[in-house]
Amino acid sequence: MPIGPILRAMQHNRTRFALIILEIAITLAIVTNAVNMILDERTKMQKQSGFDDENLLFVGAQPFAPEFKEQTYVEKIVHADLRALESIPGVKAASATYFLPWQGGGSSGVWKTAGYPDKFQAQRYPATQNIFNVLGVHLVQGRGFTENDTPADPNTSTTVTVISRALAKKLWGDANPIGRVITDGEGDTPRTVIGVIDQFYNPYAWNIHEYVLFTPGRAYDSNGQPYLIRVEPGAMKSVVSQLEPRLVQVNSGRVFRLLTIAEVKDGFFASGKLVIRAMTAVIVVLVFVTALGILGITSLSVAERTKQIGTRRALGATKGDILKHVLAENWIVTTIGLILGVIATYALNYALVANVTDTKMPWYLVGVGMVLLWLNGLVATIPPALRAARVAPAIATRSV
Amino acid sequence: MLGYNVKIALKSLRRNPILTSLLIGAIALGICVSTTFIALRHLFEKDPLPGKSQTLFYVRLDNWDPQRAYVAEDPKSLPSQVTYRDAMALMKSGIATQQTPTYKTRLFVHPDPKVSRPFSENIRLAYRDFFTMFNVPFQYGGAWDKAADAKPEQVIVLDQTMNQKLFGGANSIGRTVRLGERNYKVVGVIGDWRPAVKFYDMTQSVTAEFEHVFMPFNFTRPLELTPSGNSDGWKGPDGDSYDSFLNSEVVWMQFWAELPTAEKQAAYRQYVDNYVRDQKKLGRFQRPLHNEVTSIPDLMKELNAVPPAVKSMSIVSMLFLVVCSLNLVGLLLGKFLARIPEVSVRRALGASRLQVFWQHVVECELVGIAGGAIGLLLSMGILRLIGKFAHQQAPELVRLDGEMVLISIFLSLVAGLLAGLYPSWRVCSVAPAMQLKVQ
Numbered sequence: 156m157p158i159g160p161i162l163r164a165m166q167h168n169r170t171r172f173a174l175i176i177l178e179i180a181i182t183l184a185i186v187t188n189a190v191n192m193i194l195d196e197r198t199k200m201q202k203q204s205g206f207d208d209e210n211l212l213f214v215g216a217q218p219f220a221p222e223f224k225e226q227t228y229v230e231k232i233v234h235a236d237l238r239a240l241e242s243i244p245g246v247k248a249a250s251a252t253y254f255l256p257w258q259g260g261g262s263s264g265v266w267k268t269a270g271y272p273d274k275f276q277a278q279r280y281p282a283t284q285n286i287f288n289v290l291g292v293h294l295v296q297g298r299g300f301t302e303n304d305t306p307a308d309p310n311t312s313t314t315v316t317v318i319s320r321a322l323a324k325k326l327w328g329d330a331n332p333i334g335r336v337i338t339d340g341e342g343d344t345p346r347t348v349i350g351v352i353d354q355f356y357n358p359y360a361w362n363i364h365e366y367v368l369f370t371p372g373r374a375y376d377s378n379g380q381p382y383l384i385r386v387e388p389g390a391m392k393s394v395v396s397q398l399e400p401r402l403v404q405v406n407s408g409r410v411f412r413l414l415t416i417a418e419v420k421d422g423f424f425a426s427g428k429l430v431i432r433a434m435t436a437v438i439v440v441l442v443f444v445t446a447l448g449i450l451g452i453t454s455l456s457v458a459e460r461t462k463q464i465g466t467r468r469a470l471g472a473t474k475g476d477i478l479k480h481v482l483a484e485n486w487i488v489t490t491i492g493l494i495l496g497v498i499a500t501y502a503l504n505y506a507l508v509a510n511v512t513d514t515k516m517p518w519y520l521v522g523v524g525m526v527l528l529w530l531n532g533l534v535a536t537i538p539p540a541l542r543a544a545r546v547a548p549a550i551a552t553r554s555v
Numbered sequence: 556m557l558g559y560n561v562k563i564a565l566k567s568l569r570r571n572p573i574l575t576s577l578l579i580g581a582i583a584l585g586i587c588v589s590t591t592f593i594a595l596r597h598l599f600e601k602d603p604l605p606g607k608s609q610t611l612f613y614v615r616l617d618n619w620d621p622q623r624a625y626v627a628e629d630p631k632s633l634p635s636q637v638t639y640r641d642a643m644a645l646m647k648s649g650i651a652t653q654q655t656p657t658y659k660t661r662l663f664v665h666p667d668p669k670v671s672r673p674f675s676e677n678i679r680l681a682y683r684d685f686f687t688m689f690n691v692p693f694q695y696g697g698a699w700d701k702a703a704d705a706k707p708e709q710v711i712v713l714d715q716t717m718n719q720k721l722f723g724g725a726n727s728i729g730r731t732v733r734l735g736e737r738n739y740k741v742v743g744v745i746g747d748w749r750p751a752v753k754f755y756d757m758t759q760s761v762t763a764e765f766e767h768v769f770m771p772f773n774f775t776r777p778l779e780l781t782p783s784g785n786s787d788g789w790k791g792p793d794g795d796s797y798d799s800f801l802n803s804e805v806v807w808m809q810f811w812a813e814l815p816t817a818e819k820q821a822a823y824r825q826y827v828d829n830y831v832r833d834q835k836k837l838g839r840f841q842r843p844l845h846n847e848v849t850s851i852p853d854l855m856k857e858l859n860a861v862p863p864a865v866k867s868m869s870i871v872s873m874l875f876l877v878v879c880s881l882n883l884v885g886l887l888l889g890k891f892l893a894r895i896p897e898v899s900v901r902r903a904l905g906a907s908r909l910q911v912f913w914q915h916v917v918e919c920e921l922v923g924i925a926g927g928a929i930g931l932l933l934s935m936g937i938l939r940l941i942g943k944f945a946h947q948q949a950p951e952l953v954r955l956d957g958e959m960v961l962i963s964i965f966l967s968l969v970a971g972l973l974a975g976l977y978p979s980w981r982v983c984s985v986a987p988a989m990q991l992k993v994q
Contacts, residue, residue: 170977171885178881185874192867219663219673265620265789274622340620340790361626379675410674429941430864437588437868441875444584448882451577455889503874507867 161483171452172488179492179528182445184499187516187524188507189434195514196427204256205354207291210247210386211416213255214240214398217379220408232406233373233380237283239401240382245390250289251373252282253381256357257420263363265340271326274340277318277366278357282383283373287317287352289385295320297333297350304349304371313370316346319355321365323348337368346370358423379409391415442531449485449535457481457543464543465550474544481540482533489532493525500524557917564918571890575922578886582926582970585879587933590963592865592872594938594955599761599861601956603750604690608851611688612820614810615849616641616831620789621841633845634787635758635858636806639775644830650823651812653684657755658808659766661783665733666721676717677783678734679766680775686712686743688813689755694718694746696728699771703742707773712743717767732768735778739770751952752860754851756809758785761860775801782807804839812848824848876970883922883974891915891982902987915979916972923971931955931963 165172216236222228233251240249254261263278284300287293294317304315316337323332336345346368355367373380386394399411457464464477504516568575602608617633618641619625626632637645642656658680665673685691686698695718699710711732718727718741731738752761774780779797788805814820827846834840849857898911935955942953955963 170888170981174881174885174888178878181874181878181881185871185878188867189871192864217663217675219665219675265623274620276627410672426862426864430868433592433868434871437871437875440584440588441878444581444879444882447577448878448885451882452885452889455885455893458889459892503870506870 158483158487161480161487165484165487168456171456172484175449175452175488176492176495178445178448179489179532180495180499182441183493183496183521183524183528184503185441186438186528187500187520188503189438190524191504191514191516191520193431193434194520196430199358200424200427202356202358203354204356205290205292206256206416207385208256208416208420210291210388210391211256211289212384212386212391212394212398213414213416213419214382214384214402215379215412215414216382216402216409217412218406218409220406222406222408229380230373233283235405236380236382236402237285239405240384240398243394243397243401245387245394247385247387248285248288249382249384250283250286251380252280252286252383254280254282254286254357254383255381255414255419256290256416257423259358259423260360261357263359263361264368266337266368267340267342268326268335268337270330270335275326275366276361276363277322277368278359278363279368279370281313281370281372284371286369286383289383290352291385292352292354294350295353296331297348299350300369300371306372312344312346313372314346315349315371317350317352317369318348319365319367320351320353321355322367323351325366442528445528446531446535449532450538453481453485453536453539454542457539460543461546461550464546465548468546468548469551477546478540478544481543482536485532485536485540489529492532493528496525496528497521560914560917561921563914564921567894567918568921574886574890578883578890578922579926579929581879581882581886582923582967582974583929583933585876585970586927586930586963586967587937589872589876589966590930590934590955590959591937591941592869593962594934594959595865595941595953596861596869597956597959597962598751598953599865600855601751602852603752603754604851607690608754610813610815611851612812612814612823612848613851613854614645614812614827615847616827616840617842617845618804618806618840619842623789624842625787631845633847634806636785636787636808637810638804638806639801639808641830642808642810645810645812645827648812648823648826650819650826651814652819653688653813654811655682655685655688656772656808656810657681657685658782659756659784660780662735662780664721664768670721676768677764677766678768678770680770680772680780682772684813685755685769685811688811691748692746694744695726696741696743699742704771704773707771707777709737709739710742710771711739712745712769713741714745714748714765714767718744720767734768734770749952752855754855754860755811756784757854757858757860758809761858814848820848876966880970880974883970884977887919887975887978888981891978895982895985898982899985899987902985908983912979912983915982916975919975919979920968920971923967923975926971927964927967930967931960934963 223232237249237251240246261278262280263276265274265276267274284302284304287299297317299317300315304313306313318332318337326332327335332348332351335348337348338345356364357367358364384394395413395415398413402409402411467477500516500521508515604611614637615633615635616637617625618638619634624630624632625634637656646654646656648654659677660680661675662678663673664676682704683698683701691698694715698712699708702708703710711734713721713727713732715724718724721727721732722730727741727744730741732741733739748765753763753765754761776797781800784807786805786807788803790804792799792803792805812823814823824846827848828844831840831844831846902908902911938953938955942950
């Protein structure tokens with residue numbers, strides 16, 4: 156098909172085509188950047204903690220009764236609580252720990268070890284021996300905690316630790332981590348690594364999501380005694396209903412707070428979900444608006460040229476020729492718009508990355524966006540193109 | 556003349572209802588999306604204390620690990636809070652007209668057993684200056700006095716929510732509330748105080764819930780209170796006692812100073828730097844001298860009070876409005892050009908170019924106003940939905956304030972005008988005789 160006449164014809168309608176070009180360029184920029192943001196949030200959401208999230212439950216027991224001032228009493232109650240919790244039908248395991256997965260933080264410290272040049276930061280959670288059963292993680296090397304690992308006096312520090320595989324790899328590469336010693340940042344309180352767990356991921360403000368030290372013992376907190384519990388699949392409801400009465404039997408001078416990890420996780424991702432929804436809505440509406448815009452502008456330009464089209468038909472152009480002409484116009488305009496759009500996409504991405512913590516635009520996303528918008532433009536052009544093709548040659552003989 | 560233009564414009568808009576609703580729909584969509592996201596951003600950027608926020612300063616000192624910065628990857632970063640001992644030293648500056656260290660802790664509230672079971676609650680500790688510095692309004696009573704700060708007296712301030720929960724919303728001044736193991740007398744009930752951002756403590760989420768109970772800061776030591784907010788330390792306390800915690804390098808409180816004049820601000824910065832230099836002699840503060848005394852607006856900017864997602868969406872939404880306006884240009888162009896025969900008759904009958912131009916601009920502006928109004932209503936609805944599940948502190952705050960309504964009306968007028976300018980110019984530049992001849 157001869158492109159020359161089409162281009163010359165288009166010059167008479169410069170403004171309109173410029174409008175479509177701009178519209179397509181901006182649409183491509185927005186759509187690709189919005190999809191990029193959505194993908195970004197989704198990657199964060201699809202991250203696996205490595206734990207049995209769906210079947211985990213957190214219980215905080217905050218005492219107000221005066222007898223909890225006695226440390227020995229607290230000790231006794233924690234044992235009784237754990238026994239009571241594990242006796243509830245449907246409970247697999249329970250551990251006294253303030254580790255609460257997916258809360259977007261936790262507790263961390265700075266540590267040192269031989270073989271790693273710098274001090275390093277890692278999360279650290281004290282927990283009673285069942286913690287690995289509770290989380291549903293596997294020990295890939297060494298052993299978990301036993302009764303003997305916990306010192307009788309809770310004020311003396313513990314001497315062993317179980318770490319995540321990611322931390323072992325960071326510190327010592329492929330060398331055997333078992334038996335190595337980790338101290339605090341000052342070089343005090345040495346702890347020997349006795350075990351390595353396969354998986355750990357808990358999002359943190361610093362980039363230490365996968366680095367953890369578990370230490371044996373009861374995790375006391377001024378807010379009371381927290382427990383992490385794992386239930387049999389499907390048993391969550393019945394366990395939740397029985398929990399509080401059981402713990403009240405042990406001691407009623409406390410208030411209890413129950414949180415399923417699924418809820419905590421939902422809360423952590425709430426804003427991400429909002430972003431995904433808002434961006435999806437923007438994309439859908441925008442693509443629709445752009446399609447309508449192309450449809451509207453092309454329809455108007457066809458309607459205005461009815462007489463010329465009729466003349467061309469009368470001079471021998473087939474319906475197919477007219478159809479091809481309108482589609483070719485659209486093809487040229489869309490292509491120019493998309494090329495400009497690539498520039499706009501990266502400009503917008505640059506602005507977003509500069510202002511906001513966002514990720515770089517992957518090239519394939521731009522490619523996919525171009526193909527989709529090109530098709531979108533084609534679909535929007537088909538109705539006016541068909542209308543143009545239906546113009547009767549006889550029109551040419553009428554005056555206006 | 557304007558009335559006449561409006562009349563013609565309305566007539567022309569009524570002639571083609573489908574096209575008119577498309578035009579209005581395009582503006583409405585654009586205004587709805589852009590207003591919604593700009594309003595969200597505005598919510599986080601809004602000055603919480605207009606006229607005063609420039610004089611309130613947040614103090615930070617770099618007492619971190621000599622070998623690594625607070626955020627290891629950013630050597631310029633410094634702890635977001637201060638230690639107890641440094642807060643106490645800052646209190647002695649004598650420069651700030653008002654000042655307070657503040658943090659939150661958790662205590663049990665024991666209400667009348669008939670009302671409810673005991674519950675644990677976040678309690679904010681502060682000096683009385685907290686209330687006057689931040690212009691906290693009171694429904695009943697007021698802040699405790701200086702004597703209560705010093706002693707400290709067992710007095711508390713509640714907010715409306717807590718007053719409702721404990722006393723059914725009645726004037727509770729003089730009544731007592733049991734917190735932990737002591738009874739406290741209520742001296743004030745905070746009135747309607749709802750800044751959108753928890754500006755006085757941005758160390759956790761800026762949309763976090765405000766505390767409902769306030770008590771004098773000097774209870775910290777006698778009650779051995781520990782923070783329920785963030786506490787960070789690069790090295791732990793030297794011993795197990797509470798005093799060793801207070802003397803440690805652990806940062807866990809915010810410090811605010813009111814410095815109304817430039818001289819005071821300069822003197823205060825000098826004081827802070829001199830204090831740190833003195834402390835260096837004692838072996839503390841081994842990092843390079845780096846202290847920040849930051850006003851509320853600067854702090855909000857620095858801590859990025861606007862969530863990144865909201866920021867990106869506000870940029871994207873403005874582009875969305877541009878796309879809608881481009882559509883509008885296309886549609887208006889078609890509409891106006893189809894009217895050329897009619898216009899050229901009017902021109903031939905004596906209408907000036909300017910008159911024709913204005914007539915069409917008025918028509919575009921009518922579309923802009925109608926679309927803007929619909930967009931504004933839509934955006935109010937959407938904001939209400941967003942508020943319901945995105946703002947814990949006060950969902951009713953996620954709405955359009957007067958300023959935003961004005962911005963939105965302005966945007967719709969500008970969109971209508973910009974979209975209408977070119978088509979109106981095209982149609983008014985028709986030569987009168989040309990069209991008549993052809994016809």
